[in-house]
Structure formats: structure tokens, C-alpha cells
Amino acid sequence: MTSSKPILLLVLLFLTLCATIVLATGMGFLEIAPLEVIKILWSQATDQTTGGMDPTFPFVVMEVRLPRILTAALVGGGLAVAGAVFQAILLNPLADPYTLGISSGAAFGASLAIVLSLFGIYVPAWLSIPVFAFLGAMATLIGVFSLAAPDNRLSSNTLILSGVIVAAILSAGIGFIKYLADEQVSVIIFWLMGSFVGRTWSDVLLTTAVILPGLLFILYFARDLNIMALGERTADTLGVETARVKKMLLLCASLITAICVSVSGIIGFIGLIIPHLLRLILGPDNRMLLPACFLGGAILLLGADTITRAWLPSEIPIGVLTSLIGGPFFCYIFRKKQLALSS
Amino acid sequence: MNRNATLFQLSDVSFSYRQTRVLAEIDLQLCSGRFYGLLGANGSGKSTLIELLMGGHKALTGEVLYKNKSIESYSRQELAKQLALVPQHFAMNFEYQVSDVVLMGRHPHIPRFSSPAKNDLQAVEEAMQIMDISHLQSRPVSALSGGELQRVVMARALAQGTEVLILDEATSSLDIHHTIAIMQVMRKRVETKGLTVIAAIHDLNLAAAFCDECLVLKEGRLFDHGPVAEIFTSDLLHTAFAVEATVHHHENNGRPQIQFRYQ
Numbered sequence: 001m002t003s004s005k006p007i008l009l010l011v012l013l014f015l016t017l018c019a020t021i022v023l024a025t026g027m028g029f030l031e032i033a034p035l036e037v038i039k040i041l042w043s044q045a046t047d048q049t050t051g052g053m054d055p056t057f058p059f060v061v062m063e064v065r066l067p068r069i070l071t072a073a074l075v076g077g078g079l080a081v082a083g084a085v086f087q088a089i090l091l092n093p094l095a096d097p098y099t100l101g102i103s104s105g106a107a108f109g110a111s112l113a114i115v116l117s118l119f120g121i122y123v124p125a126w127l128s129i130p131v132f133a134f135l136g137a138m139a140t141l142i143g144v145f146s147l148a149a150p151d152n153r154l155s156s157n158t159l160i161l162s163g164v165i166v167a168a169i170l171s172a173g174i175g176f177i178k179y180l181a182d183e184q185v186s187v188i189i190f191w192l193m194g195s196f197v198g199r200t201w202s203d204v205l206l207t208t209a210v211i212l213p214g215l216l217f218i219l220y221f222a223r224d225l226n227i228m229a230l231g232e233r234t235a236d237t238l239g240v241e242t243a244r245v246k247k248m249l250l251l252c253a254s255l256i257t258a259i260c261v262s263v264s265g266i267i268g269f270i271g272l273i274i275p276h277l278l279r280l281i282l283g284p285d286n287r288m289l290l291p292a293c294f295l296g297g298a299i300l301l302l303g304a305d306t307i308t309r310a311w312l313p314s315e316i317p318i319g320v321l322t323s324l325i326g327g328p329f330f331c332y333i334f335r336k337k338q339l340a341l342s343s
Numbered sequence: 344m345n346r347n348a349t350l351f352q353l354s355d356v357s358f359s360y361r362q363t364r365v366l367a368e369i370d371l372q373l374c375s376g377r378f379y380g381l382l383g384a385n386g387s388g389k390s391t392l393i394e395l396l397m398g399g400h401k402a403l404t405g406e407v408l409y410k411n412k413s414i415e416s417y418s419r420q421e422l423a424k425q426l427a428l429v430p431q432h433f434a435m436n437f438e439y440q441v442s443d444v445v446l447m448g449r450h451p452h453i454p455r456f457s458s459p460a461k462n463d464l465q466a467v468e469e470a471m472q473i474m475d476i477s478h479l480q481s482r483p484v485s486a487l488s489g490g491e492l493q494r495v496v497m498a499r500a501l502a503q504g505t506e507v508l509i510l511d512e513a514t515s516s517l518d519i520h521h522t523i524a525i526m527q528v529m530r531k532r533v534e535t536k537g538l539t540v541i542a543a544i545h546d547l548n549l550a551a552a553f554c555d556e557c558l559v560l561k562e563g564r565l566f567d568h569g570p571v572a573e574i575f576t577s578d579l580l581h582t583a584f585a586v587e588a589t590v591h592h593h594e595n596n597g598r599p600q601i602q603f604r605y606q
Contacts, residue, residue: 091436220455227450229437230499233430237397238503239423239451284437 006288009281013295020299020306021073025065027310032057071199072305072318073298074207075260076270078214080297082260083271084290085218085253088225089246090160093279094334096271097257099160100250101140101167103268106261108170109136111177111188129191130206130262137258140166141251159250194265194319196305203263210259214252215294221245222286229284267319269326270297276333347374349411350507350539351396356405358391365391366563369405373541375506378533380550380571381543383560384584389543392560393511396541398422423451427503429513433496438483441495445470445480448502470502473528490521497525501532508532510542514549522546526553547584551575551599559583575599 022041026032032040036053040061043049083096090099097103113132116123147162174192178185224245228235235242260267274297275289282288304322308315351373358366366388373379381389394400395407398414407414409425417425427448435444448470449463459467471477474494479487484495493513500508508529514522530553532538544550550557550571557574559567561583567574572592580588580601587604 088437093436223450223455226439227447229435229439230444230447231430231433231435233399234428234433236399236419237423237426237428238447239418239420241419279437284439285443 006282006285006292010288010292010295013292013299017073017295017299017302020302021069024069024302024306024310025061027306028060028065029310030056030060032061037061067201067204068196068199068305068309069302070204071207071263072196073302074204074211075196075264075267076274076301077294077298078207078211078256078260079267079270079301080274080293081211081215081218081290082253082256084275084286084293085225085249086271087275088228088286089249089253091229091231092160093276094272095160097253098167098268100163100254101144101170102137102163102254102257103261103266104167104170104174105140105143106133106137106258107192107266108173108177109133109139110191110262110265111174111181112136114184114188114191115177115181117184133262134258137254137261140170141254145247145250190317191265192319193317194267194322195315195317196264196309197315199263207259207263211256214256215290217252218249219287219290221249222290225249225286226284265317265319267301268323269330270301270322273326273330274300276330347376349373350375350409352408352411353395353402354405354408356395356402356407358395358400358403360391364563366395369565371558371565371568373539375539376533376537377539377555378530378553379539379541380554380557381541381560382545382547382550382557382583383566387560388563389560390511393428393509393541393543397426397428397509420451423503423505425505426507426509427500427505429496429500429508429510431512431515433492435484438485440480441476441482441484441487442467442471442480444484444495445476445498445502448499449504452504466502466504470498473501474498475524490517493517494521494525497528506537507539507541510540510544512543512545515545522549529553547575547580547601551601571599572597575601 022034022037025037026034036057039053040058044058044062079097086095086097086099087093092099109132110129113123113128116128144159144162144166147165148158174188178188181188224235224240227238227240228242228245230238232242257271275293278289278292278296282292301318301322304325305318308318308321349372351371353369353371356366356369356371357364369392381392383389391400395402396414398407398409398417398419401415409417409422414422445467446459446463449459449466453459453463468477471480474497476491476494476498479491479495484492487495493516497513510529514525517525526549529538529540529542533540533555542550542554544554554571556568556570558565559574559579566583567579575590577587577589580586580590588601589604591600591602592598593600
């Protein structure tokens with residue numbers, strides 16, 4: 001039942017996200033104090049000039065750092081929300097965008113875009129990679145759906161199995177492309193590992209335009225998602241159009257995943273760890289959990305990106321970092337849960 | 344509630360899963376305020392009939408009428424306010440509290456983005472008391488035993504506040520004590536509140552002890568239909584269930600008691 005604790009946590013997460021954005025903007029090769037960052041943001045918002053500080057600061061903040069920081073935050077939030085939605089729909093707390101093969105589809109599309117130039121088809125990479133990643137994700141989604149379609153209730157098992165089958169084929173496909181790519185293979189590998197280097201305002205706009213409306217759409221159905229935890233048959237008898245809600249939210253979450261993968265490459269574990277952690281604190285009620293996941297995912301990925309950007313001597317791919325930290329952490333939680341079950 | 348009014352009317356209803364005929368030529372009338380037992384061997388079509396009554400499947404031929412209107416003309420939400428289902432299996436992968444799960448039964452009554460009203464919380468409270476799970480209300484459902492969990496599911500269905508309660512072998516995984524306790528609660532609701540219960544039951548003696556009328560399905564057809572006092576005969580048990588048994592009648596209430604012959 002509702003209490004004020006979850007709302008307090010949401011406010012806290014929101015404030016933490018704002019603070020993280022300001023702090024992260026100040027960090028890097030050029031150190032900018034948090035207060036100056038706020039001053040720059042304020043002057044940009046109110047269209048004033050900033051007096052009395054290094055003239056390169058506003059440029060670094062507005063053109064270099066902020067686009068990357070906002071993209072990282074949006075992608076983190078988007079992946080976490082998509083993960084939470086997949087988990088709620090598939091009734092499996094361990095599901096995430098990978099389970100349905102969506103991420104593999106996007107990766108396959110991107111690899112294809114990179115290797116196309118080998119065949120003399122030249123499309124600028126900044127355009128072809130996101131577009132192909134997106135198309136790959138969508139094609140995978142359609143493939144998985146049509147494999148599962150004869151089962152018109154879209155049961156979790158059918159969907160997960162279809163996802164696994166399609167993902168297996170796609171990863172073989174990626175392997176083949178890597179083999180073809182020969183010398184360019186390092187470009188593909190780097191992209192597959194995920195990165196926010198060189199993100200621009202157009203990336204921020206693109207992700208915002210998909211993720212925020214997507215989040216609102218998902219929130220509209222948050223209570224239906226709660227009811228669906230009772231199982232499809234019972235949810236149907238409680239007035240939820242289970243199959244329809246499932247289909248719409250899967251599409252929406254896949255769209256969010258596709259956009260995230262297309263601007264950043266593959267970044268694992270955010271969609272798994274954030275919903276899991278927040279569920280431990282907040283409980284499973286999706287009305288609170290989903291907005292909290294967005295904020296929590298944004299904070300975590302922005303934090304991780306800032307570590308590789310500003311702290312580490314040389315930048316390592318963000319996807320590798322999240323998996324290196326996230327994987328063992330997840331093993332720990334999983335193990336603890338198994339032990340609790342057996343005792 | 345208007346007792347003995349016709350709730351369900353099925354005329355010449357049949358249903359198939361792909362090529363397999365599961366139900367054929369079902370003609371049936373169910374009235375309000377009664378306790379119906381739905382009997383039949385495994386695969387005789389009980390669950391499919393329940394799906395048709397709940398509007399979950401569309402009849403292949405014939406029509407299912409609920410309150411004189413085709414069941415398909417109702418929206419999911421409208422049906423949810425009238426019919427509640429207790430499924431045979433229930434599992435939850437998320438750690439909702441017992442009171443949250445029971446409150447989910449009020450879902451069709453609470454508008455989107457609204458908080459539960461006072462009467463919703465009252466219904467939850469009452470349902471938990473009836474099923475004797477008030478002391479468990481803040482426990483996560485994952486920490487309950489099978490019997491406790493099934494009582495939570497029953498409480499959720501009661502909280503839904505419907506005229507009709509449909510049980511799909513809801514007590515088949517419970518021990519005898521909890522089975523009888525749940526059946527007694529249902530019986531009492533039928534008598535005092537005019538609830539209509541349609542329960543698929545495997546235990547014939549349980550059906551004989553609590554139901555008003557029984558429907559016997561065999562190979563997708565309505566094999567027999569009648570009041571409990573008359574329907575149970577050695578002959579029926581032999582032909583519909585393929586068992587040998589003698590039927591006694593209880594001295595006080597005249598309800599049949601079946602004694603199976605095991606050798």
C-alpha cells in the first residue's frame with residue numbers, strides 16, 4: 001500500500017541526478033567548480049553573458065561535456081526502464097533487453113553498417129550506424145514476435161525462447177561480419193563495447209524525443225503491469241487487456257532499447273541491476289519503481305561514464321566498465337538470494 | 344441479489360483448440376445464488392468450459408449469454424466487476440505483500456491514477472478476515488506456504504466483490520483442513536450473500552458435500568446435470584468416471600457419500 005517513503009526516495013534520486021550532472025560537468029581535463037557550472041547553465045538559460053571567468057569554460061560545458069553527459073544519463077535511464085518493463089512483462093526478475101534479442105539485433109545492424117563500406121557502399125558512419133542499429137533492433141523485434149505469434153497470448157516462455165533463438169542466429173551473423181571485416185574488425189569491436197565519446201546535441205534531442213514520451217506511455221500502464229504479476233489468466237479476469245498491453249509495452253521498451261543502443265553501442269547490466277536494486281528498496285510496485293529506475297539508471301550510467309572520462313588515465317569502453325562492475329555485483333546478489341532461498 | 348435469476352445460458356456451444364474438438368453441443372443454464380460443481384475426468388473440458396464462461400475463449404458455434412447478453416458484448420472491465428476466477432496454479436515472482444495482492448482484486452473498481460477508496464480498503468480487510476490471513480498481511484507472498492498462498496488468492500477473488508466466483512480446482516493442492524475451510528466459506532457466502540459459485544472439483548465427495556447442483560462433463564459433452572442428491576449413482580460413477588463405487592446418503596442432510604471400491 002502507498003506511503004510517503006517511495007515519494008521521498010524519488011525526490012532524493014532526482015536531486016542526486018541533478019547534483020551528479022553538475023559535478024560531472026565540472027570534472028575532466030579542465031576542472032570547473034560546481035558553482036561556475038551552475039552559473040554557466042543559468043546564464044545560458046537566461047541568455048546572459050558570463051563575466052569574469054575563463055571564456056573557454058562555457059564552450060567546454062555547453063558543446064563538449066553537457067551533450068555527452070545528458071546522453072549518458074538518458075541512455076542509462078532508458079535502459080533501466082526498458083529492463084524493468086521486460087521484467088514485469090516476462091514475469092522474470094532476471095530478464096532484460098538481451099533476453100529478447102533486441103540488443104543483439106541492434107549490434108548486428110551496426111556491424112553491418114560498419115562493414116558496408118568494404119563493399120564500396122559509402123554512407124557516413126555517424127548516420128549509418130544509428131540507423132542500421134535501430135533497423136536491426138526493430139527487425140529482430142518483428143522476427144521474435146512473428147516466431148512467437150501462433151501463441152496469441154504471447155506467453156513469457158515462448159517470447160524468451162524466440163528471443164534466445166534469434167539472438168543466437170544474430171551473434172553468429174556478427175561473428176561472420178567480424179570475419180569479413182578483417183582489418184576493420186577493431187572498429188566493430190569498439191562499437192560493440194559501447195561508448196559516449198563525441199556525442200552531440202542531436203543525440204540528446206533524438207534520445208529525449210523517444211525516451212521521455214516512451215517513459216510517460218509506460219507509466220500510464222504501470223498499474224496494469226502490477227496486476228499482470230498475478231499471471232495472464234488472472235490479470236485478464238481483473239479487466240486488464242493483457243495481450244494488448246503486453247504487445248504495446250514490449251514495442252515501446254524495444255524502441256527505447258534500440259535508440260539507446262544506436263547512440264551508445266551495447267551497454268550491459270544497467271537494465272538488470274537498477275530495477276533489481278530499486279525493487280529491494282521500494283518493493284515491486286511499478287508506479288514507483290519505473291520512475292525510480294529512470295533516475296537511478298541515469299545516475300549510475302552517468303557516474304560510470306564520468307569515471308572512464310575523467311578519472312581513468314585512458315578511456316576504456318563504458319560497456320566493458322559497466323559489465324566489469326555490474327557482472328560480479330549481480331553474481332553477488334543472485335548468490336545471496338539463492339542462499340536465502342535454500343536456508 | 345435476485346436469487347434463481349438466470350445468469351448463464353449456453354445453447355449448442357462447442358469449442359476446438361485448432362483441430363481438436365474440446366467441447367460439443369453444450370446446452371446449459373446456470374442460476375444465481377447456487378453452488379455448482381463442475382465434475383469430470385482429466386481432459387473432459389472443465390477448464391475450457393470455465394474459459395468460455397469467463398469470456399476468455401470465443402465459442403466456435405452457439406452462444407454464451409450472461410444476463411441475457413452475449414458474453415462477448417461485455418468489456419473486460421465490465422466482466423471483471425461481475426466474475427472472479429481462482430485459478431488452479433498461482434505463483435508470483437515479485438515480492439508483493441499479501442495485502443497488496445488482495446488489493447489487486449479491487450483493480451476493476453479503482454479508476455486509473457486513483458488511490459483505493461475507503462470501501463476498497465474495507466473489502467480487502469474483510470476478505471483477509473474471512474480467509475483468516477489478516478495476520479499475514481505485511482508478509483511478502485514469496486514467504487508463504489502453499490496453503491497460505493491459496494488463501495491469499497481466494498481472498499483476492501473475494502475482495503473483487505463479484506456476483507459470481509469461479510474456482511478452477513482451486514483446492515486441489517491443499518490439505519484436507521484448508522480445503523474444507525475454504526469450501527465452508529464459499530458455502531456460507533452462497534447462503535448468506537447469494538453468491539454464485541461454479542467450482543471445478545476432482546474430489547467427488549467434496550462436491551457432494553457442498554454443491555447444490557453438479558454438471559458432469561465427459562469427453563467434451565455435458566453428460567449429466569442435476570441436484571447433488573440425485574445425480575450421484577453407481578451407474579454415473581461407472582460410466583462417467585470409470586470407477587466402481589457405492590453411494591450412501593448421509594443420515595442428517597441426505598447428501599450423498601461415495602465409497603469407492605479399490606480392489
